[in-house]
Amino acid sequence: PLHLYVWNILVTGTNRGIGLDLVRYLAEKTNEETRIYACCRDPEGDKAQALRDLAIQHPQKIQLIKLDQSNEDSISCAFQTVSAHIGAGGLNLLINNAAIAKPPIPGLLSDTNKQDMMEGYETNVVGPFLLTKVSLSPSSQWKFTQSAVINISTLGSSIEKLPENFHAAQLYSYRASKAALNMVTRCFSEEFKSQHILVAAVHPGWVRTDMGGEQATITTQESVLGMINLISSMSNKDRGMLLDWEGTIIPW
Numbered sequence: 001p002l003h004l005y006v007w008n009i010l011v012t013g014t015n016r017g018i019g020l021d022l023v024r025y026l027a028e029k030t031n032e033e034t035r036i037y038a039c040c041r042d043p044e045g046d047k048a049q050a051l052r053d054l055a056i057q058h059p060q061k062i063q064l065i066k067l068d069q070s071n072e073d074s075i076s077c078a079f080q081t082v083s084a085h086i087g088a089g090g091l092n093l094l095i096n097n098a099a100i101a102k103p104p105i106p107g108l109l110s111d112t113n114k115q116d117m118m119e120g121y122e123t124n125v126v127g128p129f130l131l132t133k134v135s136l137s138p139s140s141q142w143k144f145t146q147s148a149v150i151n152i153s154t155l156g157s158s159i160e161k162l163p164e165n166f167h168a169a170q171l172y173s174y175r176a177s178k179a180a181l182n183m184v185t186r187c188f189s190e191e192f193k194s195q196h197i198l199v200a201a202v203h204p205g206w207v208r209t210d211m212g213g214e215q216a217t218i219t220t221q222e223s224v225l226g227m228i229n230l231i232s233s234m235s236n237k238d239r240g241m242l243l244d245w246e247g248t249i250i251p252w
């Protein structure tokens, strides 16, 4: 199992929603040597005030990193910055959390165009793919031992479960992108098995955030607590799987 202590952690999409509370929880619950690389599009902008306030409370632990994951140069640049901080120490946990849902919920067919389909794929699949690829490349200095890549996916990606929730939100672009992210997760899981890097997809629950909306059933705190408990107890059986925040397997 993975244990949550001396860790170098990278999380994307940390200025609001689930990502912000992931960083908060990790900063509070890990030991002093842990370093958290909290990525967001605009660390100096108005939308990152809450993240900056959090970083001020944990100046040793939290480092803000500028990252637009729809931009390949930005991914390379963010990786180089993190790499320079970490040196040979290695990264232990990469959480690909940032994503978009365009058009917003319910994402009707009549409102969805080519650009929405492409942007969903670029941000939700290609971004995490490229960031994971650079992070795990043999030429990178990062030495993964007892490490994991967690891709935040969704119940909405499940083809088997679709009839149960399609009526609530159609979300063509978002669902298709997350189903593709699941496949990328499974491929990386196979690719890095021999290096003992655990790669899995996690559904955070239906969470009250800008994306989840006010009707959602759980808070970011409940979601994060569940996901961190799950991640820290993951073992071989969880490789390449899609699990919800309570640890239940979701069928593809």
Ligand code: NDP
Pocket (backbone or CB within 6 Å): 012, 013, 014, 015, 016, 017, 018, 019, 040, 041, 042, 047, 067, 068, 069, 070, 096, 097, 098, 099, 100, 123, 152, 153, 154, 155, 203, 204, 205, 206, 207, 208, 209, 210, 211, 212, 213, 216
């Ligand atoms: P929010 O919409 O509240 O936050 C999304 C985050 O992703 C923001 O920090 C946003 O930054 C960031 N982001 C979007 N595009 C980019 C980009 N191109 N580059 C970098 N960062 C970007 O979402 P949630 O917190 O609700 O969702 C977090 C994860 O959980 C997502 O992967 C989502 O799909 C998943 N999820 C959420 C559910 C829910 O009920 N909330 C249900 C199932 C899955 P910015 O402020 O700059 O836009």
